[in-house]
Amino acid sequence: RKEVEQDPGPFNVPEGATVAFNCTYSNSASQSFFWYRQDCRKEPKLLMSVYSSGNEDGRFTAQLNRASQYISLLIRDSKLSDSATYLCVVNGFSGGYNKLIFGAGTRLAVHP
Amino acid sequence: NAGVTQTPKFQVLKTGQSMTLLCAQDMNHEYMSWYRQDPGMGLRLIHYSVGAGITDQGEVPNGYNVSRSTTEDFPLRLLSAAPSQTSVYFCASTQSSTGDTEAFFGQGTRLTVV
Numbered sequence: 001r002k003e004v005e006q007d008p009g010p011f012n013v014p015e016g017a018t019v020a021f022n023c024t025y026s027n028s029a030s031q032s033f034f035w036y037r038q039d040c041r042k043e044p045k046l047l048m049s050v051y052s053s054g055n056e057d058g059r060f061t062a063q064l065n066r067a068s069q070y071i072s073l074l075i076r077d078s079k080l081s082d083s084a085t086y087l088c089v090v091n092g093f094s095g096g097y098n099k100l101i102f103g104a105g106t107r108l109a110v111h112p
Numbered sequence: 113n114a115g116v117t118q119t120p121k122f123q124v125l126k127t128g129q130s131m132t133l134l135c136a137q138d139m140n141h142e143y144m145s146w147y148r149q150d151p152g153m154g155l156r157l158i159h160y161s162v163g164a165g166i167t168d169q170g171e172v173p174n175g176y177n178v179s180r181s182t183t184e185d186f187p188l189r190l191l192s193a194a195p196s197q198t199s200v201y202f203c204a205s206t207q208s209s210t211g212d213t214e215a216f217f218g219q220g221t222r223l224t225v226v
Contacts, residue, residue, distance in 0.1 A: 008152065032212040043202055043217035044155070087154065091211030097162055098211030099145070099170065104154035 001026055004103040006088050012109045017078045021106045023088030024070045032091040033064055035073050037084045038105065044087055047073075078110045114138045118203050118218030125193040125225045133188040133221050135203030141216075143209040144186040148172065148199040149220075155202065161186055162209040193225045 006023045013019050025033075033050035048055065050062040050071050061074040071088055088103035116137045125131060137144065145160035157170030161180040175197060177189040186205075190197060203218040 004154075032210075034214075036215075041220075043219050044215075045217070046214045049214075089215075093211070097160070097168065098209055099157055099160060100206075100211060100215055101157075102147075102155040104152055 002103075003027060003092060003101045004088055004090050006086075006103040006106045008104060008106060010107040010109050012111065013078055015078055015080060015110055015112055017110075018074065018076045019078060019108065020072055020074045021086055021088075021108075022070055022072050023103055023106075024068075025088075025090045025101075026069070027090070027092055027101075028066075028069060030090045030092060033062075033071050034089040034100075035060075035062060035071075036087040036089055036102075038087055039084050044102075047086070075108075078108075080110050080112065083108055083110045116203055116205055116216050116218040118201075118221055120221060121219060122222050123224070125190070125223065127193060127195060127225060129193050131190050131193070133190075133201055133203070133223075135186045135188065135218055136184050137186075137205040137216070138184065139205060139207070139216065140183060141205035141207050142183070143206045144180065145170070145204050145206075145215075146176070146178065146186070146188045147202045147204065148197075149202060150199050158188065158201075190223075195225045197223065198225045199223060 035047040036044040037047045038044040085105040146158040147155040159178040161167045201221045204215045
């Protein structure tokens, strides 16, 4: 089982739609959670951190469910510019150090 | 605003050749890491460093070496390139090694081994 699992998509949605992505993680000891965005052939960039109480940044809302070990990202009023791959990232601990564990990503395509 | 700088951006190698991918950051970050990204597999950790002089293996270290002689630089060496090492390589740095801070990535190196 992968440590972080995501539906690869693609999610094809019209402009203005609301779309949600889920991500599950296997390590119950993980403490930090993030969503990164990666545009085609570019480097990943932090979209938002995910906090236990849930958090919102404009049209983006992230939720964490520790009991079920999943993270979600909700995008409201989708824009063409939201088209990208969204990476779920969780911290892990091995060999005495923390590391970031990346999901394979969920691809979003927003069309006119 | 350099952030994390990777060179080269593109490289073609013949099987058996060696090369070094360069990574430098100017944010005084203690934690640096190298990932490879293959289709459908996400980013996989190759090697990482929690500070100058300290490195450790990640998930897929075979065929790669690293060193960290300064805080700023974290080169990745391919010892004897193989077609299986065809991938996109990203270097990243974070302020701390606690796993709770933002990772900044270089622009990536697209490597093809023929």
